[in-house]
Amino acid sequence: MFKNEKQQRVVEAAVALLDAAPDRRMNAVTLNKALFYLDLACLRDFGETLTRNTFVALDFGPVVAKYPQRVFKPLEANGLAKQLDEWDGSKPLELQKTLPRPDFLDKPRHELVEQVGAHFANLSSSKASDFSHDNPGWQLAYANGLRAGNPAQPIDLLIAMQQIMEDDPWLHEPHNLDAAVLAAADAADGVDW
DSSP states (O other): OOSSHHHHHHHHHHHHHHHHSGGGEEEHHHHHHHHHHHHHHHHHHHSSOSSOOOEEEETTEEEETTHIIIIIHHHHHTTSEEEOOOTTSOOEEEEOOOOSSOSSOOHHHHHHHHHHHHHHHTSOHHHHHHHHTTOHHHHHHHHHTGGGTSOOOBOOHHHHGGGGSOOOGGGGSOOOHHHHHHHHHHTSOOOOO
C-alpha cells in the first residue's frame, strides 16, 4: 500500500487531519501547514516527529519536501482522499475513507491531531501561510534558500519548535547571581564535608 514507513506515517497523519476537519476536507496549503505543526507538537511533546519527513521552506510557508509525490499522490492512489478543483480556483483535499488501524497514531498523538486539525481547518490558505511565516525555522531556511536565490532549504525543526513553546517567565527576570547562589544554598539541608 505504501512505498516506505515515512510515506505511511505522513499519509496516516494527513488522513487523520482531514478526518478531524469540518466536512473532512482541507485546502492543500492548509494541510501542509497542519502536517508541519503536528510534527512540531509531536517533537515538543514526545521528543520525535510523527511523520519523520523533511519540511522545506517555500514562498508560501513550510511544506513536506516533494509533497505532491509523498502526500497527495499516495492519498489518491489508495483511494483515501481526492483533490477537488473548486469553482474559486482552490484545490482542497477531501477525505474519501479512513485507515482502519493506523500503525503510528496512538491515542496521545491522535489528541494532538484533533487540536492541530481544529486550529488549521478553519484557516484560509493565506492565514495559514501568514501564521507559518512567523516561524523562526521557516524564516531561517527561507532566508538561506529561495530568498537568497538558492534551492528551497530544509527547515530545522528544533528551531521551528520555538514558535509553539510556552514562554518561561523566569527568562524575563533580571539576572541576580547572588540571589541565585543563596537560593541554591538554601534549597537543601546540605552535607557536611
